[in-house]
Amino acid sequence: MKRFISIALLLSYLMSSSSFSQxxxxxxxxxxxxxxxxGLVAEPFAPGxxxxxxxxxxxxFAPGMSEFYYTTRGADGKKIIVIGFREHNNVWTKYLEFPRQGxxxxxxxxxxxxxxxxxKDRLGDGWSERQTLGPMxxxxxxxxxRLSASEKETYVFDDYKSGDVLRISRIQNGKRTKPQKMSSNFNTGKWTAHPFIAPxxxxxxxxxxxxxxxxxxxxYISFRQTDGSWGPAINMGEDINSDKWDAYASVTPDGKFILFNRGIDDDGNVDIYWADAKIIEELRTE
Structure with missing residues (x-):
């Protein structure tokens, strides 16, 4: 009887411990x-x-600010997946998961x-199957x-097979131009990647x-000049950057915040950070 009670107490303790907490x-x-x-100093997004x-x-965030997507590893620790959250009646819940293909x-x-x-294109409350942009x-x-698009359907994307460079393609006279390698303002240094063009x-x-x-x-950020050219590359500063890997920035569709990746340690721990997008206007005036 005592042995049975001891086992029951042990199981009760284990189930209440953090390792077994559900x-x-x-x-x-x-x-x-x-x-x-x-604020202006970057901090983790949705920690924990x-x-x-x-x-x-x-x-x-998707335009409309009612959907949020991020990429992580699946339960097996190997498969890379995209998870989508959606806001409904002021509550955010997971509504979508699919393998990452870009x-x-x-x-x-x-x-x-x-x-x-x-x-993928919007289809009602969901998305179409993935389609290709074509041979170009x-x-x-x-x-x-990563490929980023503007309101004018200008595409800016990275190309890791050509030495980590950025390329750009515009719509001119109703036709898409062949993607061109961007200037040395952008294609200087190593691991150049993950562009985000403002709408x-x-x-x-x-x-x-x-x-x-x-x-x-x-x-880094570059501003469009009055003559249509791109200005110099400006490091976004110590409030955004760290001595770790900082990359893959996007600005929320409402224009208020920057989200990006930051490496936390050398063991593969990477988090999503965010900061007030006012830093963009501060850098524009420098």
């Missing part, structure tokens, strides 16, 4: 997945819920989900990770490792 995740309510908006121990990257971005009108050299982009000698094309953000940086890949 606590439900917190309910996320309100704008920005219920998170308190950050989205940004936690492990590999959480490529956080992005880094997710959105057209400014929210009707298209870009995924490298492919895309679906090339074996290019390696597109109005007033600025472009990307990441690169350069000698003047903070130690690893940093976020």
């Amino acid at each position: 606590d439900k995740p917190p309910v996320l309510t309100g704008p920005y997945m219920g998170q308190k908006p950050p 819920t989205i940004s936690k121990e492990g590999w959480e990257i490529e956080g992005v 880094e997710v971005t959105f057209s400014p009108d929210g009707k298209r989900m870009h995924m490298a050299d492919g895309y 982009f679906d090339r074996e000698d290019w390696g597109i990770m 109005d094309e007033s600025y472009l953000i990307w990441d690169s490792e350069r000698p003047e940086g903070f130690g690893n890949s940093d976020l």
Whole structure:
């Protein structure tokens, strides 16, 4: 009898311990997945819920601000998946999961989900099957990770098979131009990648490792000049960048915040960070 009681007590203790806890995740309510908006200094986004121990990257809100997507590893620790949250009646819940086939971005009108050299279009309350952008982009000698689109349907994307460079393609006279390698303003340094073009094309953000940086890949910004050219690359500074890997920036569709990836340690722990997008206007005046 005593042995039975001891076993029962032991099981009760183990089931109540943190290692066996089945606590439900917190309910996320309100704008920005219920998170308190950050200041100009970057901080983790949704710590303990989205940004936690492990590999959480490529956080992005869809236009309308009622959907949030990020990339992580599946339960087996190997499969890479995209998870989508949706807000309904002020509550955020997971509604979608699919294998990643390119880094997710959105057209400014929210009707298209870009995924490298492919895309999905809005279909009612969901998305179409992934389709290709065509032979101009679906090339074996290019390696597109992220493609960003403006309101004018200008595409800016990275190409890791050509030495980590950024390319640009515009619509001219109703036709899409062949993607061209961008200038040395952008294609200087190592690991140049993950561009984000503003919907109005007033600025472009990307990441690169350069000698003047903070130690690893940093976020840079270039502003469109009055003559239509791109200005110099500006390091986004110590409030955004760190001595770790900082990359894959996007600006929320309402223009208020920047989200990006940050490496936390050398064991593969990467989190999503965010900061007030006012830093963009501060850098514009420098």
